[in-house]
Structures are given as C-alpha cells and as structure tokens.
Amino acid sequence: MLDTHEAKRLHILIAGAGIGGLSAAIALRQAGHVVDVFESSRFAVELGAAIHLPPNVNGLLRRLGIQPDDFRCNDAEFVSVFDSQGNVVSSKDVRNLREIYPFPWQLSHRIDLHEALKAKATSLHGPGVPVTIHLRCKVVGCDPAHASLTLSDGTVVQGDLLIGADGVHSVLRKVIAQEDIAAEPSGGSAFRFLIPISKVKENPETAALVQKAGELQFWDGQYRRLVIYPCRNNTELNFVCLHPDTESEGTTEGWNIAGSQENLLRVFDEFSPAMKALLEMADPESIKLWRLLDRKALGTWINGKSCLIGDAAHPFLPHQGQGGAQAIEDGVALGALFPLGTSRDEIADRLELYMKCRYERATMVQNFSRQAAFKISAKDAVGGTSTDPLEFMRINFGHDAHDFATNMLRKHLASRITNPDALCSVFGPSNPLILGAPDSQAILGSPSQRLLEIEFRARRNYLETFLPRMDSRIASPGGWSKASWAVRRIQPAEWKGHGEITVVGLCIFNSILSPDQTEPKEFNPVIFCDNAEFVIAAREELNLPILLVDLKERFIGAQYQMKLERSGHTFMEIHADLAANHQNGESGTDLGGKSWVSLTLLKPDVVEALLPGLANVIGRLQGLDMKDPVIARSKLTV
Ligand SMILES: Cc1cc2nc3c(=O)[nH]c(=O)nc-3n(C[C@H](O)[C@H](O)[C@H](O)COP(=O)(O)OP(=O)(O)OC[C@H]3O[C@@H](n4cnc5c(N)ncnc54)[C@H](O)[C@@H]3O)c2cc1C
Numbered sequence: 001m002l003d004t005h006e007a008k009r010l011h012i013l014i015a016g017a018g019i020g021g022l023s024a025a026i027a028l029r030q031a032g033h034v035v036d037v038f039e040s041s042r043f044a045v046e047l048g049a050a051i052h053l054p055p056n057v058n059g060l061l062r063r064l065g066i067q068p069d070d071f072r073c074n075d076a077e078f079v080s081v082f083d084s085q086g087n088v089v090s091s092k093d094v095r096n097l098r099e100i101y102p103f104p105w106q107l108s109h110r111i112d113l114h115e116a117l118k119a120k121a122t123s124l125h126g127p128g129v130p131v132t133i134h135l136r137c138k139v140v141g142c143d144p145a146h147a148s149l150t151l152s153d154g155t156v157v158q159g160d161l162l163i164g165a166d167g168v169h170s171v172l173r174k175v176i177a178q179e180d181i182a183a184e185p186s187g188g189s190a191f192r193f194l195i196p197i198s199k200v201k202e203n204p205e206t207a208a209l210v211q212k213a214g215e216l217q218f219w220d221g222q223y224r225r226l227v228i229y230p231c232r233n234n235t236e237l238n239f240v241c242l243h244p245d246t247e248s249e250g251t252t253e254g255w256n257i258a259g260s261q262e263n264l265l266r267v268f269d270e271f272s273p274a275m276k277a278l279l280e281m282a283d284p285e286s287i288k289l290w291r292l293l294d295r296k297a298l299g300t301w302i303n304g305k306s307c308l309i310g311d312a313a314h315p316f317l318p319h320q321g322q323g324g325a326q327a328i329e330d331g332v333a334l335g336a337l338f339p340l341g342t343s344r345d346e347i348a349d350r351l352e353l354y355m356k357c358r359y360e361r362a363t364m365v366q367n368f369s370r371q372a373a374f375k376i377s378a379k380d381a382v383g384g385t386s387t388d389p390l391e392f393m394r395i396n397f398g399h400d401a402h403d404f405a406t407n408m409l410r411k412h413l414a415s416r417i418t419n420p421d422a423l424c425s426v427f428g429p430s431n432p433l434i435l436g437a438p439d440s441q442a443i444l445g446s447p448s449q450r451l452l453e454i455e456f457r458a459r460r461n462y463l464e465t466f467l468p469r470m471d472s473r474i475a476s477p478g479g480w481s482k483a484s485w486a487v488r489r490i491q492p493a494e495w496k497g498h499g500e501i502t503v504v505g506l507c508i509f510n511s512i513l514s515p516d517q518t519e520p521k522e523f524n525p526v527i528f529c530d531n532a533e534f535v536i537a538a539r540e541e542l543n544l545p546i547l548l549v550d551l552k553e554r555f556i557g558a559q560y561q562m563k564l565e566r567s568g569h570t571f572m573e574i575h576a577d578l579a580a581n582h583q584n585g586e587s588g589t590d591l592g593g594k595s596w597v598s599l600t601l602l603k604p605d606v607v608e609a610l611l612p613g614l615a616n617v618i619g620r621l622q623g624l625d626m627k628d629p630v631i632a633r634s635k636l637t638v
Pocket residue numbers: 015016017018019020021038039040041047048049050051052110137138139140165166167168169170171255309310311312316318323324325327
C-alpha cells in the first residue's frame with residue numbers, strides 16, 4: 001500500500017537540465033514530487049561565461065538552499081558607463097541596493113551556478129526525493145495532453161506533468177505552444193571570453209581599468225558596446241563584446257562557436273588604446289562568438305498537462321542580465337503552484353495560473369531587454385531606446401516569483417470556497433471585504449490613537465499575500481515594504497460593551513486593495529483581542545478578521561512585553577525597551593529603544609496539533625520574516 005506522501009506525489013518530467021530545468025526540478029522536488037530530467041548532452045564540456053544573479057533571483061536561490069557566496073559569486077558594486085575613449089558618462093554606487101531589495105545583486109560564472117543547481121537537485125540530503133537526471137537523452141517529441149515525452153531512441157516516458165525546459169532551440173515548443181515561431185537573429189552578436197584579473201592588473205596600461213571591485217562597465221561605441229564585469233570573487237573579468245552580426249564571421253549559432261581575436265580587435269578598433277590592450281589579452285582559444293537570438297512572444301506556454309519554461313518559452317537578449325533569472329523565476333513559480341497534494345485533475349488548472357503568474361512578467365522583462373540593447377545601425381528603431389543600464393531595475397529586481405505565485409494560488413483556492421468559515425476568512429479573499437464599510441482600521445484607530453506601534457520591513461510580495469484580492473497590491477517601489485504591529489486600547493465609550501479592551505493588529509502600509517482605489521491606505525489583515533464579546537461583534541457585525549486570543553502584558557523594569565497566547569501556548573511576543581524611548585510621544589519615526597516581535601519557532605505540524613484553529617494564521621505570520629523593527633510610536637509610560 002502507498003504511504004500518504006507517495007499517494008500524493010506527482011511524477012514530473014522535465015526536458016532539459018539547463019538553468020531553468022534544474023531550478024524547476026529542485027523547487028518541485030522540495031515541494032514533495034518525484035522528478036525525472038532528460039538532458040540531451042553528457043555535461044562533458046561545461047560551457048558558458050558569467051551570468052547575473054540579480055536580487056529577484058538571488059533570494060529564490062537562497063530559498064532553494066543554494067547560497068551564491070558558496071560558489072564564489074561577488075557582489076555588483078558599481079555600474080559605470082563610458083564612451084569608447086574611456087570618458088565617464090555616468091557612474092553609480094549600487095552597494096546600498098540592500099536598502100531597497102531584500103537580496104544582493106551578485107555575479108556568477110554560469111558553470112558554477114549550473115554545478116550548484118545540479119548538486120542541489122540530486123543531493124541525497126535535503127527535502128524531497130533526489131532528482132534523477134538522465135544524460136544523453138534527447139527529447140524529440142511529446143504528447144502535451146498526456147504529459148508523455150519521446151526520446152530519440154523511441155522510448156516513451158509517461159508522467160503526470162511535463163515541463164519543456166529545452167532552451168532557445170526547444171523541440172517541445174512547437175508541440176506545446178502549437179506555433180512554430182523559431183528564434184531569429186536579432187542583428188547582434190557578441191564575442192565572449194574571460195581574462196584573469198591578476199593578468200589585467202599586472203599590465204600598467206590596463207590596471208586602471210579594474211580599480212573598483214564589483215564594477216559593471218558599459219563602454220559605448222558607435223553601433224557597438226562592451227559589457228565587462230568581474231565574477232568568481234573578482235578574480236576573472238567577463239567580456240560580452242556586442243556588435244552588428246554582419247561584422248563578425250560566420251552565421252552559425254550556438255554557445256560554443258569559436259570567435260577570432262583578429263576580428264574582435266577589428267570590430268572594436270575605435271576604442272581607447274587601454275581598452276584595445278585589454279582585448280588583446282584574451283586567450284584566442286577561449287573567444288566564443290555568440291549570436292543573439294530573439295523571438296516574438298508565443299501565444300501560450302501551456303497545453304494540457306504540459307508547459308514551457310525559460311528560453312523555450314521566452315528567449316532573452318542579454319541586455320538586462322535577466323535570461324537566466326527569468327528561467328529560475330519560472331521554475332520556482334511552478335514549485336509554489338504545485339504543492340504536495342495537488343491532484344492530477346488540478347494540473348491543467350494550475351498551469352493556467354502559471355501563465356497568469358509568469359507570462360506578463362517575463363514578456364515585459366523581455367521587452368526591457370530589447371529596449372536596453374545597443375543600437376545596431378541607424379535604422380534600428382528599438383535598440384538604444386534606454387541608455388541607462390539601471391532604468392528598469394526596480395521592476396526587474398523588486399519581484400519575488402515565489403511569493404507572487406503563492407499569493408496567486410492562495411487567492412485562487414480561497415475564491416473557490418463557497419461558504420468560508422470564520423477562520424478561513426482571515427487573510428483571504430473569501431472574506432467578502434466590503435469596501436466603504438467600516439474596516440479594521442476602525443478598530444486599530446488612527447496612528448495617533450495607538451498605544452504602541454512597532455514598524456518593520458518585510459518582502460513586498462509576501463506582504464501582498466495578506467491583501468484581499470488578486471489585483472490588490474502595495475504601492476511601494478523595490479522589494480521591501482513597511483508594515484507594523486499596533487497595540488491599541490479601546491475605551492468603553494467607543495463601543496457598546498463594558499470596559500477597556502486591548503487589541504493588537506498587523507498594519508500593512510500603502511495598500512491598494514482594488515484598481516479603483518486611488519490613494520494607498522493602511523490595511524489590517526488580522527487583529528487579535530482577548531474580549532470574546534467584542535470579537536464576536538466585530539466578526540459578525542463588521543465581518544472583520546479578528547481572532548480571540550489571550551493577551552498578557554507586563555513590564556519588567558523599562559521592558560514592555562506582550563504575549564499572545566491560546567490554550568496556554570504562546571505563539572507571538574512583542575517586546576519594547578522603553579528606556580531609550582523617553583519621549584513617549586508619537587512621531588512615526590524611530591523613537592529609539594530596542595524592540596522586536598517574535599513568532600513561535602514551532603514547526604507547522606506541531607502548531608497544527610497544539611493550536612489547530614490558529615495554525616494557518618500563525619504559519620502565515622511566521623513567513624513575515626520581519627526585519628529592522630523600530631518603535632515608531634509609544635504612549636506607554638514606565
Ligand atoms: C552551454 C550554454 C552556455 C551558456 N552560456 C551563457 C552565458 O555565458 N551567459 C549567459 O547569460 N547565458 C548563457 N547561456 C544561456 C542561459 O543559461 C539561458 O539563457 C538561461 O539560463 C535560460 O535557461 P534555460 O534552462 O531555459 O535554457 P538553457 O540554460 O539553455 O538550458 C537548456 C538545456 O536543455 C538541453 N536541451 C536542449 N535541447 C534538448 C532536447 N531536445 N532534449 C533534452 N535536452 C535538451 C540543453 O542541452 C540545455 O542543457 C548558456 C546556455 C547554454 C546551454
């Protein structure tokens with residue numbers, strides 16, 4: 001007999017063990033499924049140069065248990081634009097990006113990233129069943145409706161879900177998308193190679209070009225551009241030498257096509273002597289010529305029980321460093337959309353959600369890459385539209401594909417509950433939020449009415465999972481957003497019952513709950529209170545997300561402590577050190593004084609057993625991962 005896990009597991013087939021295929025394999029393995037990957041190559045010769053791990057994907061890798069610092073990634077620290085003679089056009093220090101995005105922008109070698117993904121997918125340790133990678137297994141066809149694929153030796157493999165991750169020349173694309181739009185030359189090509197930075201520093205003519213660690217350099221000539229940045233702990237310098245493809249030899253396309261140094265020097269002849277000296281240092285054997293392909297967006301990436309991800313779905317020009325990142329986003333989104341327990345009958349429906357999560361986003365970033373391309377010729381109407389390499393950064397970097405997909409799935413599932421009970425209404429669209437009716441803020445009051453407010457920051461896309469509708473969002477740029485825990489005392493005169501009441505609630509700032517809301521406002525997805533009469537009234541009369549718990553407050557010297565408990569189990573604590581907070585006023589800014597809010601560290605199954613009625617809420621709050629809590633308001637007196 002099957003154990004319950006085995007009974008719930010899906011068997012997932014993936015064509016292609018590139019960056020996207022392996023990311024999907026890890027995410028789905030960790031979700032609890034059995035994954036088989038079919039890769040045409042032998043992985044005998046590892047190919048590729050450097051690749052970006054921007055914040056939007058850096059966090060996803062960390063969530064999968066892959067630490068980019070472990071495979072010698074270095075941070076991107078400066079972004080500088082030069083003209084062909086080396087005059088500075090602009091230079092930005094990007095070391096402070098951690099203030100705006102939760103995760104760093106790092107630069108990796110593709111081989112190191114690929115190795116790390118392979119190791120994580122197949123590791124005997126960690127969650128889930130190790131992924132099986134079948135090498136030298138070329139996929140030649142598939143049956144999208146039945147999730148089966150055919151290998152070149154005629155073998156047919158049957159699964160529950162099929163993922164086409166077979167790269168820019170995907171064979172599954174035309175079967176799954178039912179459109180035969182092949183990738184086409186974009187008009188540009190790139191010479192690619194790496195030079196050891198120690199060698200560059202040894203030469204007095206070139207040493208000045210690598211003075212700043214972590215510098216991304218863009219050198220713009222006429223109808224050509226050099227993109228240069230370090231990888232492997234700032235020991236190797238990666239070159240992408242972009243130029244019109246008519247100027248370099250050959251029309252073949254691939255990742256391993258040799259390029260000639262003679263041609264490289266001729267194509268970039270207009271550049272400064274120092275830069276030409278740098279290009280001359282390239283090992284001629286190592287120079288590859290990479291033809292840049294582009295393709296019109298496909299109408300769909302899904303069909304029956306099959307889907308496309310990565311370059312197979314949306315090949316990228318390299319001008320935003322997002323090709324690998326978007327493939328990883330696709331894979332991680334699939335992991336979030338197919339949690340263990342997803343039934344075979346739900347697969348087609350989940351793939352519809354996958355399209356909703358990924359199509360618009362990837363197509364938009366694809367368009368940014370086109371606009372950020374170098375101008376290939378005077379007739380080129382798209383390339384060169386954007387001259388600032390950081391123009392699209394906020395949109396590119398400020399997205400968390402896992403949180404976004406989780407949000408979509410939650411709201412999708414909740415929208416199907418026809419008779420939501422009171423507890424499942426918390427945090428969900430199943431709560432028929434009546435806009436214009438008294439909302440939770442009526443209970444938590446305006447900021448000036450609050451006794452204590454501890455502000456913190458959390459991932460924006462995660463906070464959005466607490467908003468009520470699929471199209472609700474937080475109007476703040478970047479990857480972080482602000483929220484707070486507020487404590488308020490409601491006086492007897494303010495309600496029909498008796499006595500003073502204490503409430504504790506989560507406040508999400510800058511919320512836009514529906515597209516017709518013009519001004520962002522605070523939203524309170526959950527409030528805790530220890531007065532049963534008040535909770536019943538607020539829930540039944542106002543339909544507010546308020547939960548009954550025990551609130552235990554005390555002072556230990558100048559330390560204020562509030563414990564939230566149910567059935568004798570503490571699930572959350574709020575601490576405020578009021579010693580430094582002598583102003584006891586309201587300002588909305590950090591009043592000083594240490595504060596923290598902690599959630600129980602108990603695992604979900606233990607919380608479920610101890611506090612079944614609160615487990616969902618606690619689990620969601622545990623995911624908040626609150627950073628930098630500060631006392632923003634306090635009227636507490638010691
Ligand atoms: C060898 C190589 C070198 C690269 N070098 C760079 C680089 O230096 N810098 C950069 O920015 N990007 C590079 N890329 C591109 C970048 O990795 C991808 O654009 C991006 O990661 C998207 O990932 P993907 O998984 O969709 O595609 P890819 O990473 O291209 O992976 C596709 C995988 O599918 C396999 N495959 C193809 N056809 C079949 C088939 N019929 N059956 C089974 N398997 C198949 C391929 O062998 C490959 O492993 C390189 C890609 C490859 C394959």
